[in-house]
Amino acid sequence: MTSKLLKRTHMCGTLHSQNINEEIVVNGWVQKRRDLGGLIFVDLRDRTGLLQIVFDKDISLDAFNKAETIGSEYVICVKGKVYKRQSMNPNLPTGEIEIFAEELHILNTADTPPIYIKDDDVVSENLRLKYRYLDLRKPSMQNNLIFRSKIANIVRNFLTEDGFIEVETPMLINTTPEGARDYLVPSRVNPGKFYALPQSPQLFKQLLMVSGMERYFQIVKCFRDEDLRADRQPEFTQIDCEMSFVDMEDIIEVNQRLLQKVFKDALNIDIQLPIQRMSYKEAMERYGSDKPDIRFGFELVDVSKPVKTSGFKVFSSTVENGGFVKAINIEGYGDKFSRKDITSLEEVAKTYGAKGLAWMKIVEEEVVSPIAKFFTEEELSHLLKKVNGKSGDLILFVADKFDIVHDALGHLRLEVAKRLNLLNPDEFKLLWVTEFPLLEHDPEENRYVAKHHPFTSPMDEDIELLDTAPEKVRAKAYDIVLNGHEIGGGSIRIYSSQLQEKMFKVLGFTEKEAWEKFGYLLEAFKYGTPPHGGIAYGLDRLVMILTKEANIRQVIAFPKTQNATCLLTNAPSFVDEKQLKELSIQIQTQKES
């Protein structure tokens, strides 16, 4: 299979009518071969697209004879001349031309591939992952990877021009207290000890600020050993930034320009600055989510007051007992939801903890609802005014504790929008969410844990609440949300060792524990640490949204399954006893122990 490799002159997809009469050399894969009227037609594919090649005995008998032997996915090199095509194919960029082959060199043969190399092939994802190298031949997958590469390049050049230095932080680090579960790496040279793979370069990028690097970035692999969801992978890629001598406004300013650049250069979409902002509190109250999708309305409205006095006990007693009743108005879409549809929406609400879903339709000025009878006319009018109810609307109610009401209605508005086909993937709505709570109470450990991470600074005006009401302390933290997905987040960091020590105390660490776990950071903070903060984006998720894919595996070359395995290489795998012995470990599965 050593055949002549001619110097390629063109990529297949780049040829067009201006090239007519040129002598060209192309390489690629056989997409399809058809024998028709004494001629052989081959659709040749490379990274740039398809090109029709014609083999004609009268032009080259040798090429024609070889062409008779080739099949799908053969790798060939063709030398020939560009002609205007008899029957043009308007669906193909190269559809105006075809190549009459003068030479054919078969560079490699191919067995019949187990999956079709076309975008609309319906085949199990497991088979696609097993033969990933064939799956990646599909134009959509190639374009996703090319697009991803482009995004990374835009980001890198923007940040470099803005004075950011790309610094590589280590992959073999210490296990992190206060994070997700680490992947561990046994050390051979230090028996019994382990490295961890980084969940993020957080501590190192802060140390780089202590080092006076001032502006750092990195596009870097991070690792979390957590159970996987559709948009999670054991290893994922972050665009990671950190800046010194800045407050939140400075970081938002740089990142808005970055996002504007990405949308413009990658998608030719103009993002108007400033990007809209919303406090965490407002996001929760209006959208029932800290990452609201603001492409559509259906906002949450608090109707606790107007329903408090009603005869509908479910509502009035909830409010009396300190709970809430909130509603969303599916304005103008009342006739799209039958009773059966509403019952299925109730099932959705129940998966988020709601005990039920009350509803009202307004049909020709008339309220149609199983619960209408419990309201006086005045109460009803008051209620409808509050939710802006008009003919044609459907109003959905949930009554419960704060968290359940917001969680259930937040997801319901998404579900309704999805059913109404309002989630337009071509529309991109960005939103900054700010003023997150600094802490969350962990009922399991019965202590406060950091909502972002323990290095996030409290807001200056809330610092004194750390002693009295930690749950009320807001953080200098911000997320950037795109179409209901958190694509990035960050914070201004604590940069005083005293405040950092205090934070650890609030998290329930003794001074000794804090120094054992984070001593080198507390020590570093003593030697002149500048004010600093940063942000990290999830590159996989960002690319997934921008390519309008539903699954993160569509934008990763060699992803892992939900079970964290690679179906192509069968990683992870068993290893030799000798390797384990060198690492001073042995396997102890649950059964054996």
Next chain:
Amino acid sequence: MTSKLLKRTHMCGTLHSQNINEEIVVNGWVQKRRDLGGLIFVDLRDRTGLLQIVFDKDISLDAFNKAETIGSEYVICVKGKVYKRQSMNPNLPTGEIEIFAEELHILNTADTPPIYIKDDDVVSENLRLKYRYLDLRKPSMQNNLIFRSKIANIVRNFLTEDGFIEVETPMLINTTPEGARDYLVPSRVNPGKFYALPQSPQLFKQLLMVSGMERYFQIVKCFRDEDLRADRQPEFTQIDCEMSFVDMEDIIEVNQRLLQKVFKDALNIDIQLPIQRMSYKEAMERYGSDKPDIRFGFELVDVSKPVKTSGFKVFSSTVENGGFVKAINIEGYGDKFSRKDITSLEEVAKTYGAKGLAWMKIVEEEVVSPIAKFFTEEELSHLLKKVNGKSGDLILFVADKFDIVHDALGHLRLEVAKRLNLLNPDEFKLLWVTEFPLLEHDPEENRYVAKHHPFTSPMDEDIELLDTAPEKVRAKAYDIVLNGHEIGGGSIRIYSSQLQEKMFKVLGFTEKEAWEKFGYLLEAFKYGTPPHGGIAYGLDRLVMILTKEANIRQVIAFPKTQNATCLLTNAPSFVDEKQLKELSIQIQTQKES
């Protein structure tokens, strides 16, 4: 320590006489404070350099009073006006000006740092690594990291413009047979199984070629659990490329232009193309090394023939027994080496296995040498002619088996050049070394192992030697050498599954073993694999040479020691029993077993 953060107008090192009379705001670290004649002088440092700030009671008493409290490495913000300096400092880029402070904001205090923040501080490397965040404040270290970032950016943009796509390959992969020792990562979800961290993205980049990506690159962390040398780290960074439909000439062509671009844009040095080439055989014969430093001569000359008949038994019997006698002529430097010096050179030769070092000096047409008496005048004249011996020269001889002669003399010429101060770090000499042997015989395992890796293609004209004389087969492999360091290497790959299977057979694998270890690659090769090849550069080493550093740790932000530990964070460390249990492993140190 919450102090006002004014909007910075300038970086310290960028101010000059054109800024005189401007109101400016700068941030930075206090390099030095001097109180002199009722004024306080502060050298303020940021990433760009130093700037002199003057505090004068008459301008601002408040700023002056605060300035009296600040010390080294305090973090401050200064607002003030730029003035022409009374006594200019020509050693400082900002030496023509100084700032008279109107406002001083102390952003953070600093304890006395355990190491000085200046390049000429002499302190143990261990202390520097423990306080790496302070060590990285030194201008030389900051410049190294900035330079490294610049190199990566130049490379990425060059390759992107040349049609290469950056694709991220996985970090959690399968353990590699036939490589160095892997770092292993136990899988929690698949008890008893392990991932390995990649030694290189070799197999994945080849699979990307099978996928039709055509041109791939990545700047990527790789891992090898080997004992460390001065220029090795457990994790290191590769610039990794792969191309389809190419032969060696295509790869060399792209990479020559890449190197030319790097030298031009990073150092403003013009590299003349084509870069010099040399076969492995020629490199070994002329320089005793497969990575010759060609900044200087002292080439190896084979004198086996002229000495064969001499009366010097060490030489003649070596040649008679199939060995070699080779010489290097230290032309013109004879008088730089005393007998004592030569004795110490002999010690160097002995560390590479030589039994001794013979020598001749030519002093005023006279041969001075302990072995001269064993040669007839004709033999001597013949010998000197062969090595171009002239008055003032020193000629060094080693007689032994091929490997020892070349290894010893190859290192001797380096040692001599070092002692003569001929290794000019400002001179950059690039060299392609080609036609490497495909295989090496491993005496331990008594089988052939791949010199590069098992996917390297043999040269077409040598394929039939695979059956008859595997050790003679040359590979389509090439290294790029800079000043005696291998900075990169690559090969054209095998792309036929038959040839790949044959290669595994030569390496001593049964068909079953080959399929167990590399089945997915052999399988992939069946479905239309294009001819392909690539190269990988060691970024750390490249940056080390270009920055003229002697140690690779000088160009890595957070390196590890020879013991693979991080002195800053104390990684690796012991972990909780709970973590090990989740991973189904336990520690089994040698003592316990």
